[in-house]
Amino acid sequence: MLSPGLLLLADSRLPAGGHAHSGGAERVIAAGAVHDVPSLERFLRGRLHTAGVPAAALAAAARAAAVDESPGWELLDEEADARTASPAQRAASRTQGRLLLRVARRVWPAEALEELARRTPSPHHPVALGVAAYAAGATAGEAALAAAYHAVSGPATAAVRLLGLDPVAVHALLAALGPDLAAVAERAHPPGPHPPGSRPPGSWAELPACSAPALDLLAEQHARAEVRLFVS
Amino acid sequence: MGARHDDHHHAPDGHGRALRLGVGGPVGSGKTALVAALCRTLGPDLSLGVVTNDIYTTEDADFLRRAGVLDPERILAVETGCCPHTAIRDDIAANLDAVETLEDRFGPLDLVIVESGGDNLTATFSRGLADRQIFVLDVSGGDKVPRKGGPGVTTADLLVINKTDLAPMVGADLGVMDRDAAAVRGERPVLFTSIREQPSAGAVASWVSDQVTAWSHTHATPAS
Numbered sequence: 001m002l003s004p005g006l007l008l009l010a011d012s013r014l015p016a017g018g019h020a021h022s023g024g025a026e027r028v029i030a031a032g033a034v035h036d037v038p039s040l041e042r043f044l045r046g047r048l049h050t051a052g053v054p055a056a057a058l059a060a061a062a063r064a065a066a067v068d069e070s071p072g073w074e075l076l077d078e079e080a081d082a083r084t085a086s087p088a089q090r091a092a093s094r095t096q097g098r099l100l101l102r103v104a105r106r107v108w109p110a111e112a113l114e115e116l117a118r119r120t121p122s123p124h125h126p127v128a129l130g131v132a133a134y135a136a137g138a139t140a141g142e143a144a145l146a147a148a149y150h151a152v153s154g155p156a157t158a159a160v161r162l163l164g165l166d167p168v169a170v171h172a173l174l175a176a177l178g179p180d181l182a183a184v185a186e187r188a189h190p191p192g193p194h195p196p197g198s199r200p201p202g203s204w205a206e207l208p209a210c211s212a213p214a215l216d217l218l219a220e221q222h223a224r225a226e227v228r229l230f231v232s
Numbered sequence: 233m234g235a236r237h238d239d240h241h242h243a244p245d246g247h248g249r250a251l252r253l254g255v256g257g258p259v260g261s262g263k264t265a266l267v268a269a270l271c272r273t274l275g276p277d278l279s280l281g282v283v284t285n286d287i288y289t290t291e292d293a294d295f296l297r298r299a300g301v302l303d304p305e306r307i308l309a310v311e312t313g314c315c316p317h318t319a320i321r322d323d324i325a326a327n328l329d330a331v332e333t334l335e336d337r338f339g340p341l342d343l344v345i346v347e348s349g350g351d352n353l354t355a356t357f358s359r360g361l362a363d364r365q366i367f368v369l370d371v372s373g374g375d376k377v378p379r380k381g382g383p384g385v386t387t388a389d390l391l392v393i394n395k396t397d398l399a400p401m402v403g404a405d406l407g408v409m410d411r412d413a414a415a416v417r418g419e420r421p422v423l424f425t426s427i428r429e430q431p432s433a434g435a436v437a438s439w440v441s442d443q444v445t446a447w448s449h450t451h452a453t454p455a456s
Contacts, residue, residue, distance in 0.1 A: 017325035020313035099325040161314040227288050230313040231326075 005136025022158030050212035052151035062130025092232035254362030259350030269433035281334035316349025353382030
């Protein structure tokens with residue numbers, strides 16, 4: 001059965017600061033490249049298959065490693081840094097990770113979350129999400145799915161606010177991305193011979209490292225913008 | 233960013249930390265001017281921090297820093313993604329993070345003021361963020377506003393009605409505002425101010441000072 005914890009983690013109402021991040025949407029809208037539902041669809045699809053892929057893989061890896069007593073979070077933190085070229089995106093990821101960790105420690109108290117907080121008080125968001133998924137009783141595949149969904153749900157909501165798009169049309173768009181979300185999550189954590197909860201084969205260095213230079217540039221432009229509504 | 237090694241979260245019941253005061257109210261009512269006045273008047277005696285929630289980037293924080301009423305490093309700005317009320321009521325994570333950052337850097341503090349972004353009459357602070365809250369109206373919004381009520385007007389610990397100097401010019405009847413506010417607020421206090429004419433906001437500062445004293449008596453650091 002689907003884990004109820006996953007529903008809480010994926011809910012945009014989770015009070016972990018996500019509402020103030022647009023994932024590059026505010027800047028791409030300011031530039032005019034996203035201006036309606038079809039252009040938003042292209043942006044979200046691109047974001048999911050670039051930034052969303054390593055995010056899902058990091059979340060699944062963190063969820064799988066959270067069963068260990070000393071998973072070595074500093075190393076996974078470095079792997080996440082290496083996959084995040086833009087300093088502004090690193091800062092946004094760490095801010096969202098720190099806020100999620102704060103919420104998770106109160107909602108699902110667990111030694112695994114305390115260990116993460118001791119090692120990396122401001123973890124990257126996908127890592128915090130993976131360990132929170134463990135504490136919430138969700139699987140690695142579910143953690144990957146939540147990370148993939150997070151890669152598109154925040155920007156979609158930001159576009160509704162900034163462009164006044166029909167929210168139902170935007171939700172239809174998110175629904176149409178369903179197969180892509182499942183594919184990204186499955187790639188991050190292939191259903192396989194490993195028993196649930198154990199580490200998938202392979203090392204952290206082999207996690208996918210897709211990049212999106214346009215998203216990196218948008219993030220840097222946004223951080224330097226005179227006027228902005230969203231943090232990122 | 234990077235790792236913060238002094239990761240101490242305060243107990244949810246508030247023992248051992250500063251009083252957190254929310255200042256909310258509609259756009260242009262004088263929230264930032266009131267915060268500046270409180271810093272000016274209380275700063276000499278209390279250790280303060282301020283968090284601003286701007287609609288556009290860091291305008292209010294910049295105003296306060298320029299006003300020179302507080303060490304600029306003690307003022308942090310939170311961005312709210314088009315939804316100022318969400319950041320103080322439904323998802324307070326970024327504001328709590330800012331408050332705790334100030335306490336980590338400059339603590340122990342006596343008072344942390346969280347100023348909301350300008351919003352409407354339905355905006356209130358979560359009790360998870362603010363221990364006490366002030367709602368600021370101004371007379372130029374019309375003397376019917378207190379009667380219209382809303383959670384800010386009816387439930388705030390203190391209602392401040394600012395810009396009384398403009399009342400004759402906009403035809404606002406302060407007596408009507410006082411009577412209507414009392415009708416919806418019961419025993420909770422209402423103060424009339426003109427921060428332009430009295431930049432110390434003495435009566436409001438005195439109320440805040442009393443709250444800080446009471447808080448420090450009931451929420452002292454537990455002996456360990």
